[in-house]
Amino acid sequence: MKFKKLISVLLIVLTMGGVLAGCSDNSIDNGEGSFSDDAKFGNNVGGTSGGGDIVVPSENKVGSLNPVFTDLSKANLVTNILYAPLYLYEGMDITYCLANLVEFKDNKEITIKMKEGLTWHDGKPITADDVIYTLNLILDESQGSMLRPYLMVNKVPITVMKEDDFTIKIELPFEKAGFLHNLSRICPIPKHVYEGEKIVAASEKNNYPIGSGPFKYKESKEGEYITLVRFDEYVGGKPKADSITIKVIPKENQQEALEKEEICLMEATNELYEKSEEKDSKFQNYSHCAGKLNFLAFNENTKVMNNANIRKAISFALNRKGIIAAAYDGDEKGAKEAKTILLPSTDFYYDGESIEEYEQDSEKAKEFLKKASIDIGKLTLGYCNEEDGHKEYAQEIQRQLKEADIQVEIRAYDKKAFQEVLVNKKEECNLYVTGYELGGNPEAYRDYFESDAFLNQWGYSNDEIDILWEKADGEQNNEKRKKIYTDIQLKLAEDAAVYPINYERKVMVALNKVRGIDSADPRGGGLLFRDWTKLYLSK
The missing domain is CATH 3.40.190.10 (Periplasmic binding protein-like II)
Structure with missing residues (x-):
């Protein structure tokens, strides 16, 4: 990650979790001339x-x-x-691809109208039958698609119906405001190719795909x-x-x-x-947002980190710019500082003045340490040595905390061992440098910050925030949803649930x-x- 001079413009863009295609411009140049x-x-x-x-x-x-079986x-x-998706869903806006219209009624009923005249790579027409086949294939537990959870609401499957050759209706068992995000992850596959295959994931036809x-x-x-x-x-x-x-x-x-x-x-x-x-x-170089938030997680499975005053003391002792600069060889301008748990491209992202961003303040750090009224001793900070920049983040955090009279020992893990430590909620580390790539649906972040959720591997818990997650999931009005998600971000920051560092950037070199x-x-x-x-x- 270290570069002496980096491009200072960061492209904040969305990674759609594996489904992105060039569908936004139907007037693309045919390859003649200059650009x-x-x-x-x-x-x-x-x-x-x-x-x-x-x-x-x-x-x-x-x-x-086969996109039904890739993750x-x-x-x-x-x-x-x-393959092309039905549509892209970015910033609460739909960009149509194979679909020509998507209507979402009462957060419970979706009507999809397909574009007519489109063909698969073998020249066969793309119709509603292909979409229905794909969705039902994903819902079939025996097929083992990792996309199945995206088509479930409260663990109950959706219902898919055909209205005509180019129109599909989907009924949700319960209201789910974020379902358009889920459906945008699905790329239809051709029914005429796979129909009759018992286990599609094992089909030889996957080796010679017919896409769109x-x-x-x-x-x-x-x-x-x-x-x-x-x-x-x-x-x-x-x-x-x-x-x-x-x-x-x-x-x-x-x-x-x-x-x-x-x-x-x-x-x-x-x-x-x-x-x-x-x-x-x-050669030329260019940069792009990696769609990833890097942050310092407080392992609340350990007693010392279960104390909010300790988490706040550590947060106030840190200098975010300095941590970023350590990984970017002194040029922190290229990386966007993070103040919240959401990526900037996520729906209802909040970056306003009301959020507690924990600007370095040694006096506040001392104040909260005193309030904690416990001896924190020597802390252990773990990181994955296969993640870009995480070693440098850990070393700089150790250095900064030492200046605040907080002693930290660093422990490096390979990727497998690091995942094992997190999944098993082990107590050998008090702190972790880690990160996630969750895309544009704010609901995806719930599993990391709701009490007892599987991906909440550092043990954070707050009943008030749990209620807010539930309210946001069922709220139909976007302005009200925005208010709820803003409250979630503000309260998580106030509680020092984690210490956001930066939105990761990748620098590329091309011919x-x-x-x-x-x-x-x-x-x-x-x-x-x-x-x-x-x-x-x-x-």
């Missing part, structure tokens, strides 16, 4: 569109190519390109690569690149591959970033001949881009 967005990159100007093969590295082999970010990278996205399957070699070629009839318009190849390359070999132009882009290293800043470099990066809308969560139709290689 104005190139001028935003100093080294990325001149030349004409040349189609080309955009080669993207992946550390691991690609998983299932890992690397698999989603491919299914996000192969901007690029269609061409060929693959397990553990080595998968190549997708342009789908001219895509609902979002004809893509500019000829093809997309996802190539399996270990992380330690990716820089050499980029320098040899065997791949087109990768996450920046210090060396590559410096090269991209040189005059007449063959200069890669064009359309800005229009493609870089994204986090392993998706890389929101709209793959805009990318191409200059000649």
Whole structure:
């Protein structure tokens, strides 16, 4: 994560948890001529569109190519390109993809009208039957789709009905204001391909997918690569690149591959970033929000952290800018400070003056330590050594707390051990540097801050906030929902439930001949881009 000079503009954008496609612009250029967005990159100007093969590295082999059975970010990278969702749901706005209209009545009944004339990659029409088949497949417990919880309300499944060839009606068993978020995660699959398969996840047909996205399957070699070629009839318009190849390359070999132009882009290293800043470099750099909040969690499974005064004392002892700067090599301008548990792109995000942001105040830290009236002794701070910047965060937190006469021992874990410590709610650490990627639905954060919820692994509990979560879930009026979610954020901050640090940013380096990066809308969560139709290689 360390770079000596970083781009100071952070793109705050939403990762849709694996479902993003270029559906927002039906007037996409067909690949002829030049494009104005190139001028935003100093080294990325001149030349004409040349189609080309955009080669993207992946550390691991690609998983299932069926979006009903993928949940890992690397698999989603491919299914996000192969398949289109019904719609995108961002900032409480719907952007239509396969659907032409979505009506949500009384938070309980949804009517979806499909666009007519769309086809799958094999030329067969996309109809309501495909959507109904997909939803019922996800609801079938025997199929084992990880998307099933998104189609349940209070553990009761939705009901799906066909009104005509291009109209679907969905009935919810109970009111659920956030259900549009859930449904936006679903990419329909073709009924004519999979109908009759007993266990769809195990079907050989998944190896040769027929999708609806901007690029269609061409060929693959397990553990080595998968190549997708342009789908001219895509609902979002004809893509500019000829093809997309996802190539399996270990992380330690990716820089050499980029320098040899065997791949087109990768996450920046210090060396590559410096090269991209040189005059007449063959590289360019860009940044995007990773869709992740990094924060310091107080493990309330330990007695000392169960005391709100201790949590507040630690929060006031810390300097957020300094913690961020430690990971960004002194240039904290590139990262957005976090003051609340929600990502800025989340519905009903609040960042107003009323929130307690815990600006460093040594006197207040001492005051709350005194109020606690307990000897906190030496604290233990755990972090995952496989997460970017978390080691630097931990070391700087240790240093800052030492200045406040709070002694901290640091303990590093690999990813598996760190998850085990959290899941089992062990007491070996009082503090954790951790983070999450939860997208734009505020309801998704409930599992982390509701008493006894599974993902609330640091044991935070507040009956008043539990009631607010429940009220927000059933409230139909958006203004009232906004007020409830604002209250949740304010009360969690006041209670020092966690200490938010920053919204993580990724810096990428790409070959200069890669064009359309800005229009493609870089994204986090392993998706890389929101709209793959805009990318191409200059000649």
